[in-house]
Amino acid sequence: MAIPMQLFSCLVFLLFLFGPAAANEQGLKVGFYSETCPRAEAIVEKIIAETISVAPSLAAALLRMHFHDCFVRGCDGSLLLNSSTNQAEKNAIPNLRLRGFQIIDKVKSALEMECPGVVSCADILAIVARDAVVGVKGPYWEVETGRRDGRVSNLTEALQNLIPPFANISLLKSGFAQRGLSVKDLVVLSGGHTIGISHCSSFNSRLYNFTGKGDSDPTLDPNYIAKLKLKCKPGDEDSIEEMDPGSFRTFDEKYYTLVSKRRGLFESDAALLDDSETRAYIQSHANINGVAGFFKDFGVSMVNMGRIEVLTGTMGEIRKHCARVN
Numbered sequence: 001m002a003i004p005m006q007l008f009s010c011l012v013f014l015l016f017l018f019g020p021a022a023a024n025e026q027g028l029k030v031g032f033y034s035e036t037c038p039r040a041e042a043i044v045e046k047i048i049a050e051t052i053s054v055a056p057s058l059a060a061a062l063l064r065m066h067f068h069d070c071f072v073r074g075c076d077g078s079l080l081l082n083s084s085t086n087q088a089e090k091n092a093i094p095n096l097r098l099r100g101f102q103i104i105d106k107v108k109s110a111l112e113m114e115c116p117g118v119v120s121c122a123d124i125l126a127i128v129a130r131d132a133v134v135g136v137k138g139p140y141w142e143v144e145t146g147r148r149d150g151r152v153s154n155l156t157e158a159l160q161n162l163i164p165p166f167a168n169i170s171l172l173k174s175g176f177a178q179r180g181l182s183v184k185d186l187v188v189l190s191g192g193h194t195i196g197i198s199h200c201s202s203f204n205s206r207l208y209n210f211t212g213k214g215d216s217d218p219t220l221d222p223n224y225i226a227k228l229k230l231k232c233k234p235g236d237e238d239s240i241e242e243m244d245p246g247s248f249r250t251f252d253e254k255y256y257t258l259v260s261k262r263r264g265l266f267e268s269d270a271a272l273l274d275d276s277e278t279r280a281y282i283q284s285h286a287n288i289n290g291v292a293g294f295f296k297d298f299g300v301s302m303v304n305m306g307r308i309e310v311l312t313g314t315m316g317e318i319r320k321h322c323a324r325v326n
């Protein structure tokens, strides 16, 4: 019996509304584990909430970890692999200050107990990053999942692909564009520097001997330079400084106020004033009128970042231990 056309259209519409969440071009989708490990996200959420309540500074470290994973070989968990000869991504200088690997291992063990061999380490990094941000009063966003883990982790690739803190605006823009990220993603994700700390080594050159003549970076507020010099003496690599002084443990949009006042800690932060689009974003978010716009943008850009060169389907593997291939 032929189905009347109107009824057919109605069925198609209902399927569209209530059918299973569609996978995007990369093969990722929200709720990838809803059948295979329904409690996965709840388990991660609980562990991260507990972690942040006792060690709030780890929120920043866990957010940064997802970024550093995605920018080298895509979001494939390769950052987490150990190398017996110290030649893995995590052994590269820009990764030596990363913290919180033991929390990822804790999450992985809990998920292996619940549903062995199902949830990838790459997805764990993405979900943990979101829950870490939520834990310091930041935005919630739906994390796409379905990534698989890569088997290769290489120190040189990390050195070549992680953007240095002295990057200028063209390096920043090209680094993001190469990974399919927009100029807006650049300025929004840089807002991640609203939480966390930096070691003096990442910005000391701006305070002393900026051009080799014993000078400081003229784009940095002189009052801020004086304050930073009290903390970081010449050659000091290891002292730490809050990146968003006063609220470095709260995810807010004060980062943009700081950058607009020439108090962004890295040259890469200051460089965002050198492009009309990034400058406009900073200026419009500099006077805190509520964080809603930035929060929404941050979630969208994190999803974009989480799509970089992912392995899906039958590519890669689901590691049993995040630090070693199966």
Ligand code: HEM
Residues within 6 Å of the ligand: 057, 059, 060, 061, 063, 064, 067, 097, 098, 099, 163, 164, 165, 166, 167, 172, 189, 190, 192, 193, 195, 196, 197, 198, 199, 200, 201, 202, 266, 268
């Ligand atoms: C745009 C290029 C970027 C550069 C050049 C950059 C550079 C840096 C540097 C040098 C540090 C300090 C490391 C240290 O001395 O301990 C840092 C910390 C941090 N970065 Fe970035 N970053 C960038 C983008 C991002 C993005 C996209 C995110 C996340 C969305 C992010 C999140 C963080 C966080 C949360 C910290 C604090 C880590 C902690 O407290 O341990 N960064 N970044």
